[in-house]
Amino acid sequence: MLGRTANGLYWMFRYIERAENIARLIDAGLRMALTRSGSSDEDWDGVLQSAGVREDFDTVHHKLTSADAIDYLLRDHSNPSSVMSCIEAARNNARMVRTALTRETWEATNECWIELKLALSKRVKPADMPEVIGTIKRCTALIRGAFHGTMLRDDIYNFSRIGTFIERADNTARILDVKYYVLLPAIAKVGSSLDNMQWESILRSVSAHRSYSWVYDGDYSSTNISDFLILNDRMPRSLAYSYDKLVSNLGYLAKLYGDNHAAHETASATLMLLRSRSIEDIMEQGLHEFIEEFIVHNNRLGEEISDGYRFYR
Amino acid sequence: MMNADSNPRQPYENYHDWYEAQDRARLIAKSREAENLFRKTGITFAVYGHADSSEKLIPFDIIPRIISGREWRKLAQGIEQRVIALNAFLDDIYHKQEIIKAGRVPRELIERNVAFLPQMIGFKPPGGVYTHIVGTDIVRTGEDQFYVLEDNARTPSGVSYMLENRETMMQMFPELFHLNKVRPVEDYPKTLRQSLASLAPPGCSGKPRIAVLTPGIFNSAYYEHSFLADMMGVELVEGSDLRVVDGKVKMRTTRGYEAIDVLYRRVDDDFLDPLTFRPDSALGIPGIMDVYKAGNITIANAPGTGICDDKAIYSYMPEIVEFYTGRKAILENVPTWRCSEENSLKYVLEHLEELVVKEVHGSGGYGMLVGPTASKKECAAFAEKLKARPSNYIAQPTLSLSTVPILVNKGIAPRHVDLRPYVLVSDKVQIIPGGLTRVALKEGSLVVNSSQGGGTKDTWVLED
Numbered sequence: 001m002l003g004r005t006a007n008g009l010y011w012m013f014r015y016i017e018r019a020e021n022i023a024r025l026i027d028a029g030l031r032m033a034l035t036r037s038g039s040s041d042e043d044w045d046g047v048l049q050s051a052g053v054r055e056d057f058d059t060v061h062h063k064l065t066s067a068d069a070i071d072y073l074l075r076d077h078s079n080p081s082s083v084m085s086c087i088e089a090a091r092n093n094a095r096m097v098r099t100a101l102t103r104e105t106w107e108a109t110n111e112c113w114i115e116l117k118l119a120l121s122k123r124v125k126p127a128d129m130p131e132v133i134g135t136i137k138r139c140t141a142l143i144r145g146a147f148h149g150t151m152l153r154d155d156i157y158n159f160s161r162i163g164t165f166i167e168r169a170d171n172t173a174r175i176l177d178v179k180y181y182v183l184l185p186a187i188a189k190v191g192s193s194l195d196n197m198q199w200e201s202i203l204r205s206v207s208a209h210r211s212y213s214w215v216y217d218g219d220y221s222s223t224n225i226s227d228f229l230i231l232n233d234r235m236p237r238s239l240a241y242s243y244d245k246l247v248s249n250l251g252y253l254a255k256l257y258g259d260n261h262a263a264h265e266t267a268s269a270t271l272m273l274l275r276s277r278s279i280e281d282i283m284e285q286g287l288h289e290f291i292e293e294f295i296v297h298n299n300r301l302g303e304e305i306s307d308g309y310r311f312y313r
Numbered sequence: 314m315m316n317a318d319s320n321p322r323q324p325y326e327n328y329h330d331w332y333e334a335q336d337r338a339r340l341i342a343k344s345r346e347a348e349n350l351f352r353k354t355g356i357t358f359a360v361y362g363h364a365d366s367s368e369k370l371i372p373f374d375i376i377p378r379i380i381s382g383r384e385w386r387k388l389a390q391g392i393e394q395r396v397i398a399l400n401a402f403l404d405d406i407y408h409k410q411e412i413i414k415a416g417r418v419p420r421e422l423i424e425r426n427v428a429f430l431p432q433m434i435g436f437k438p439p440g441g442v443y444t445h446i447v448g449t450d451i452v453r454t455g456e457d458q459f460y461v462l463e464d465n466a467r468t469p470s471g472v473s474y475m476l477e478n479r480e481t482m483m484q485m486f487p488e489l490f491h492l493n494k495v496r497p498v499e500d501y502p503k504t505l506r507q508s509l510a511s512l513a514p515p516g517c518s519g520k521p522r523i524a525v526l527t528p529g530i531f532n533s534a535y536y537e538h539s540f541l542a543d544m545m546g547v548e549l550v551e552g553s554d555l556r557v558v559d560g561k562v563k564m565r566t567t568r569g570y571e572a573i574d575v576l577y578r579r580v581d582d583d584f585l586d587p588l589t590f591r592p593d594s595a596l597g598i599p600g601i602m603d604v605y606k607a608g609n610i611t612i613a614n615a616p617g618t619g620i621c622d623d624k625a626i627y628s629y630m631p632e633i634v635e636f637y638t639g640r641k642a643i644l645e646n647v648p649t650w651r652c653s654e655e656n657s658l659k660y661v662l663e664h665l666e667e668l669v670v671k672e673v674h675g676s677g678g679y680g681m682l683v684g685p686t687a688s689k690k691e692c693a694a695f696a697e698k699l700k701a702r703p704s705n706y707i708a709q710p711t712l713s714l715s716t717v718p719i720l721v722n723k724g725i726a727p728r729h730v731d732l733r734p735y736v737l738v739s740d741k742v743q744i745i746p747g748g749l750t751r752v753a754l755k756e757g758s759l760v761v762n763s764s765q766g767g768g769t770k771d772t773w774v775l776e777d
Contacts, residue, residue: 003565004554095355095530098539099549103354110355155567257568309567 003310005097006159010311012093012109013163016140019086021171023136025050026073028205030129033066035197044069049178050205053081067123074132075120083136084120087113100156104146112139155256158249159309165249166302169242172229173298175205177291183222184287199225206237226287227279239294243271246301253309261308266301270294314718314725324381324775327492332376332725340375340720347373347481356477358533358763372768373478374719375485378730378750379493382777385746388459391643392449392734393742394634399466399621400738401637403443407433407617417632422625427674430582430617432589436606438615440512440739445577445613446505447736448472448749451644453715460645460712461630462731466621467614468579471749471769472735473537476501476544478771479747494776496746501735502544508739509575509613516561516609521574524548524564526555528580528596533764538579548573552580557600562610575611576601582616624673624707625651647712653704661708662699665692668708669759670699683759685711714759717770719752729753731761732772746774 029047044066048054051073060078061068075084091113098106116139124132151157176183182198199220203209206229215232216224233240246267254260282290306312314325321329348370351357357368380388405412406423413420423429448469450462479498483490506523513521527538529551542549554564555573563570578585584594589602604610620626626633628649634642650657650668661668670682682695699706716727734748750770751761761767 001567002548002550002554003567004551006567092530095535095539099543106355107353111353114352159567253567259568310565310569313565 001100001155001159003312005100006155006309007306007311008093008097009100009156009159010163010166010305012090012097013160014167015086015090015093016109016143017164017167018081018171019083019090019136020140021168022051022073022081022083022086023133023140024207025175025205026070026129027133028201029066029070030133031204032197032201041066041069046178047073050175051081052174053079067126070129071123074124084116087116087139102146102150104150105143108139108143108146112143115139155253158252161249162246162305165242165245166298166305168237169239169246169298170295172206172237172239172242173291173295175202176226176229177288177295180288180291183226184283195222196220202229208235208237211235223279223283226283230282230290231274231277231279240271240274243267243274247271250305261304263301263304263308266297266304270297270301324379324384324773328377328379328489331489331492337724341722343485344373344375344720347375347485350481350484351477354477356473356536358536371474371763372754373481374752374754374768374770375482376718376720376725377482377489377771377773378717378732379773379775382496382775384457385774387457387643388451388734389744389746391459391461392451392736392744394638394640394643395449395461395464395630396444396447396736396738396742398630398634398637399447399464400441400443402633403615403618403621404437404441405637406620408435408437412633412636415636417636418626418629422629423620426620426623426626428582428617428619428623432602432606433615433617439514439608439611442512442738443615443618444621445509445512445615445738447738448733449736450731450733452712452731454712455715458645460647462647463624464621464627464630465733467619468581469733469735470534470537470579471733471751472501473540474769475735475745475747475749475772476540478749478769482771493773495773496776498745498747501745502541504737504743504745505541505577506545506547508737508743509577509611511739512611512613513574514608514611516607517574522547522572523575523577524550524573526550526552526576526578526580528552528584532579534579541577547577552584552594552596552598555598555601557598557604560604560607560609562598562601562604573610575613577613582619585612585616622674624649624671625653625704628707647709650708651704652699652706652708657708658699658703661706662696665696667710669711670695670706670708672705673707674705679764683711686758711759717750717752719754719768719770726756728756729759729761730770747772 025047029044032043041064045054045064048057048069056079057069057072060072060076072079073082076082077085079085091109094101094106094109115135119132119135147160179202200209202225203212208228212228215228228235229238231240232238233244235241250264250267254264314321314329316322351370351373357370402412412418413423444466446469448465448471450465452460452462454460475498509523510521523545524547525538525542527535527549529535539549548564550564555562556565556570558570561572562576563572580596583591584596586597586599586602587594588599601610605612628651630646631642650661652658652661661670666684668684672680682691684692714729717730718725719728730750730752732748732750735745737743750772751767752770753759753761754766754768
């Protein structure tokens, strides 16, 4: 397979994952605005931060308003992480690697782009938001379905999955990074309605507010929420789950090509770390530091994969 | 579809009966269905210089253009003769130059032509084939009267539309293919692959590895490049994937560099090798020409074939065909005035409103003047351009092109068409029975180029 093709698949799936995650963040933000009496535009500050675009937002807008924040996240072309930019980039990558995709996967991606281009052609009215968010989720789910249902389980598949999980781990880690102070037991006034709201918002932004209740008997606690998002290997957006998958996808490539790279070591070491530590341990040593270090390692893994498999050179 | 007595022409008889029994509203709905199918599949092209630079659909008309087996045989013979002559001509001008010595084609027209590549002089491409893929543009002016408009020996595009149009028709109207014996076109990718593999370079040992070279996703024909690579089951590469390593052209894979033996390139000569041609080209592969000349890669079509697409060379095609095949050309050439010649220029300037004037190196319907439909002002402006650079232009009479029916809201209406059959050259010449029919959708228009609002149709060659 061409190195450029592996690169295209990797980024195609990173962008699809990112588009979905941004939609989820907006969803959580909207929910927060609905449930909180006297909600303010500042709620969107945290959403922009979780999306990693807080500073860039200021270069385009003077003042933070919810309407501008939503528009920036959804459809601003100057924001490379807006849903529309992501879908556009995912489709361009899909076009580039067209010969590596099944017809179904390509068509689902192309139709997603066609549909969202129409839905996001102008500013979305608040009343239309639920429908638009629903469309984004449905379109990206269709790509995923076509992909899982039709693709050969070969190197093409594994590079695509690697893109998905690197992006997912990054997104979950970012949400934790921005909200870590909400999860600190020392500061949190346990059980206050403000905490409950914040925590629920975190869980919603990874689509996990329902599954959390099943796993932890419905009790909100900062330790459990951190455990769920970082260490729980049944939670499909947790760091541990993402790394479990990354190690197995990279393992497949090592077996197929008969060759190990730095990336294999980095991924395994991170997975070991996630498996060997308890959440109490992590919180005690500093949640914030742990997450920051994780993000650095995750970025490095991305670079090692790109070098090892000759994405660019 | 109809003859002078208002009866359906013979090849259209079955179709005509079927059409008469159809509900028009259903057909129009089918048209829309076809459009959605194309959009969904992403069968699009980019129009350069368009404000909304995004992708466009080529309109598809659901009424097939039908050619009888008898008509096709004559056409095919004529095309084969012409393609054989083109290859002989290329071999000659890059070697002995007998046609120049015989005084049939002027020396300066060849040697001072920008499409003539001195780097090809004395070099024989693998298998002696220059034009592996040709798409001859043909128009019809009467029963059994066919003219060649252009030879397209460089990089003819549109074959993906031939294939997708047929696919769409078979999906939408399967019953029509029971009523008519239509010769299949779907073997094209397989035949292309075999044809390319059979021309592997001397330096290739084992099974030849083939790749399609594209300028990338922003090229107007990118869809076709990816489609062909996919259908042939070969890699689709860009210049940045390739590098010359140990005297071979190799592509960067996830496991390291792997050699390519045959490159079907959809990149122009100018951009192929920055060391030999345009130094600013980011689309090519530095050093590929050295590998080529050392016999370690086949480039299809060969560099330097573009000279056949020069419209001044075109005007000599009757002489060229006769010179190399020893027979008169079966297909007609459109009479052509070379504006570089003083008398011709004078005639052209005096008759501008009757003529079609084209740039000698133009393509895609850009930069041309269609006299009969142009305004006085446009003619005057064009006359100035002509006078400034006469040798850059040729002129041709407007032919009374045949029409075929298309589906419009009120039923069917006649429109002008051309036909581009696709020819594959290896140790034999293979002509795919069918081709791309382009249709001028505007009433009365003679310009069929998709970049100028033309559409396409499925083209049937019947078995008879």
